[in-house]
Amino acid sequence: MNRIFIIEDDLKIKQELSVFLERNGYRVSSSERYSHIVEDALEISADLILLDINLPEVDGYHVCKEIRKLSEVPIIVVTSQNSDMDELMSINFGADDYITKPFNTQILLARIQNILKRTTTIQEKLVVEGVALNLSNGTLSKDGDNLELTKNEFRILHLLMSNTGRIVTRDEIMEHLWQSDAFIDDNTLTVNVNRLRKKLQSVGIEDFLKTKRGQGYII
Amino acid sequence: MNLKTWLLDKKVYFIVHLSATLMLLTFMSVFGMNKASVIFVALLSFLSHGSYLAYEYFRRYRFYKEIDEIMDGLDKKYYIDELMPTPFFFEGLFLYDLISAANKAMNDEIYTYKNREKDYRDYIETWIHEVKTPIAASHLILKNNPGPLARNIREEVDKIENYVEQALYYARGTQLEKDYIIKSLNLKKVVQDVLKRNAKLLIGKKCQINLFEKDVFVKADEKWIAFILHQLMMNSIQYSSSPMRLDFGVENLDNEVIFWMKDYGSGISSSDIKRVFQKGFTGVMGRRVRTSTGIGLYLCQQLCHKMGLKISIESEKDSYTQVNIRFPLSGMYR
Numbered sequence: 001m002n003r004i005f006i007i008e009d010d011l012k013i014k015q016e017l018s019v020f021l022e023r024n025g026y027r028v029s030s031s032e033r034y035s036h037i038v039e040d041a042l043e044i045s046a047d048l049i050l051l052d053i054n055l056p057e058v059d060g061y062h063v064c065k066e067i068r069k070l071s072e073v074p075i076i077v078v079t080s081q082n083s084d085m086d087e088l089m090s091i092n093f094g095a096d097d098y099i100t101k102p103f104n105t106q107i108l109l110a111r112i113q114n115i116l117k118r119t120t121t122i123q124e125k126l127v128v129e130g131v132a133l134n135l136s137n138g139t140l141s142k143d144g145d146n147l148e149l150t151k152n153e154f155r156i157l158h159l160l161m162s163n164t165g166r167i168v169t170r171d172e173i174m175e176h177l178w179q180s181d182a183f184i185d186d187n188t189l190t191v192n193v194n195r196l197r198k199k200l201q202s203v204g205i206e207d208f209l210k211t212k213r214g215q216g217y218i219i
Numbered sequence: 220m221n222l223k224t225w226l227l228d229k230k231v232y233f234i235v236h237l238s239a240t241l242m243l244l245t246f247m248s249v250f251g252m253n254k255a256s257v258i259f260v261a262l263l264s265f266l267s268h269g270s271y272l273a274y275e276y277f278r279r280y281r282f283y284k285e286i287d288e289i290m291d292g293l294d295k296k297y298y299i300d301e302l303m304p305t306p307f308f309f310e311g312l313f314l315y316d317l318i319s320a321a322n323k324a325m326n327d328e329i330y331t332y333k334n335r336e337k338d339y340r341d342y343i344e345t346w347i348h349e350v351k352t353p354i355a356a357s358h359l360i361l362k363n364n365p366g367p368l369a370r371n372i373r374e375e376v377d378k379i380e381n382y383v384e385q386a387l388y389y390a391r392g393t394q395l396e397k398d399y400i401i402k403s404l405n406l407k408k409v410v411q412d413v414l415k416r417n418a419k420l421l422i423g424k425k426c427q428i429n430l431f432e433k434d435v436f437v438k439a440d441e442k443w444i445a446f447i448l449h450q451l452m453m454n455s456i457q458y459s460s461s462p463m464r465l466d467f468g469v470e471n472l473d474n475e476v477i478f479w480m481k482d483y484g485s486g487i488s489s490s491d492i493k494r495v496f497q498k499g500f501t502g503v504m505g506r507r508v509r510t511s512t513g514i515g516l517y518l519c520q521q522l523c524h525k526m527g528l529k530i531s532i533e534s535e536k537d538s539y540t541q542v543n544i545r546f547p548l549s550g551m552y553r
Contacts, residue, residue, distance in 0.1 A: 010352050010356065012353075012356040012360075013355055013356045013359060016356060016359030016362075016363055017358050017359055019359075020362055021361055023363070025234060029525065074398045080348040080349075080351040080352060080355075081348060083398070084400050084442070100351075101351040101354070101355040102351050102354040102355035102357075102358055102380055103354060103355060103356075103358075104415070104416055105359065105362045106415070106418065107415060107416070110415075153408065171419075171422050171423070174418075174422045175418050175419065175422060178415055178418040178422070179415055179418070181411050183411075183428035183430060185415055185425060185426060185427040185428070185462070186425050186462070206299055
């Protein structure tokens with residue numbers, strides 16, 4: 001499980017962000033000792049740091065620079081200043097990405113996933129009921145049978161298999177696909193899911209992807 | 220100043236002088252002075268007064284003419300007190316000092332307002348950045364506590380967010396200084412980013428997206444373009460019923476790139492279409508849909524104008540609305 005360190009002085013945002021990220025499968029920690037924030041951030045060896053630029057006692061850019069001197073840990077800068085200058089400063093001081101408040105939570109998640117995908121050794125396989133989704137090459141395998149998946153089919157399965165036992169609504173799936181530039185509509189999703197089901201059946205996987213009428217899908 | 224006005228201005232002087240001279244001449248004749256000396260005195264008097272008046276007239280004439288010419292040549296007329304020649308006569312000096320004092324007082328006044336406006340704008344910018352933190356917190360709270368109530372409030376928070384953003388761009392778009400950067404940007408990527416931002420609303424309206432395949436590079440400020448597209452998209456969402464459809468297209472011409480975005484919503488009536496970019500204009504539709512403020516499209520046009528782009532809109536009632544933005548490939552539109 002990936003560890004995220006949050007540097008944010010607004011308590012409410014920190015608290016809610018922690019809950020949000022924990023629900024999405026990350027371990028979250030933070031610190032309030034702003035004068036020692038760099039040590040605290042590095043001590044827990046996080047996989048990613050979310051850094052607010054407006055901090056008490058210290059300057060966020062300075063923190064960014066200090067962390068970068070000692071570690072290559074990815075940093076996403078969060079700020080309410082929506083200007084090119086701030087973006088440039090962040091990148092110059094070694095940040096990996098830049099996001100402005102108020103952020104769209106889906107976009108924040110997508111950015112975090114993108115960066116972690118690049119920097120951490122990713123999980124090789126996602127296995128549910130003997131069906132394995134190979135994350136490295138986007139294929140599916142069961143009992144030695146291999147199945148090629150299209151990008152969208154892979155993303156749909158990935159989302160459903162990461163949320164086993166929970167109904168994932170059609171809107172959620174579409175939002176997930178939109179975040180990776182596949183702007184599909186309702187009909188296309190139906191077509192995609194039907195085709196995916198047929199593919200699964202062709203290798204003998206039945207009743208794996210279940211429809212909850214009027215609600216969504218569940219694995 | 221011309222001779223006639225000058226003479227009229229001096230009429231009391233003439234009357235007094237003429238009557239005094241006539242009385243003097245009468246007096247001299249009554250006391251039996253010879254004719255020659257009477258005529259001599261009369262001539263002397265008229266000549267001395269006449270030459271003095273002519274001298275005065277031409278001196279002032281030259282002075283006023285110079286001021287007139289300077290005034291005509293001035294772009295900012297209030298600089299006249301700095302540039303006019305210092306008067307050589309008492310009344311002139313008096314008025315000259317008066318104008319200088321008045322101008323100085325006016326400058327102080329303008330300076331006060333300029334400062335006040337700058338203070339206000341700075342405050343608005345700071346305020347906007349401050350209010351973003353509670354908005355961000357609200358989004359997270361709603362996300363962490365899902366349900367019908369959260370969904371309802373989220374819609375309202377989204378509206379607040381949009382109004383706040385409009386205020387920011389209003390403050391930026393109307394100020395004189397430039398704070399935007401024109402550089403090459405990929406239109407397709409900006410459209411994708413704005414689509415992602417509005418994913419929830421668009422998916423909620425079962426939107427079908429038709430986006431061009433190729434990357435298209437134009438020169439503009441990326442944040443401003445994203446803001447403009449967001450405003451246009453919000454309009455399309457508001458005026459379309461589910462299932463809606465959004466088409467995006469580009470046309471590469473010799474000297475410009477035309478980008479267009481088309482929705483198949485309620486459209487704009489021909490009587491309203493000419494006024495949609497006016498500030499505060501909401502039209503028949505706006506009056507029916509209460510949330511219109513008539514500021515979105517006005518801002519779009521202001522920002523486009525500042526970046527040297529052309530924005531236009533075409534529509535047919537109950538059929539479609541298409542917004543075109545034209546990006547010049549070299550230089551600016553004149």
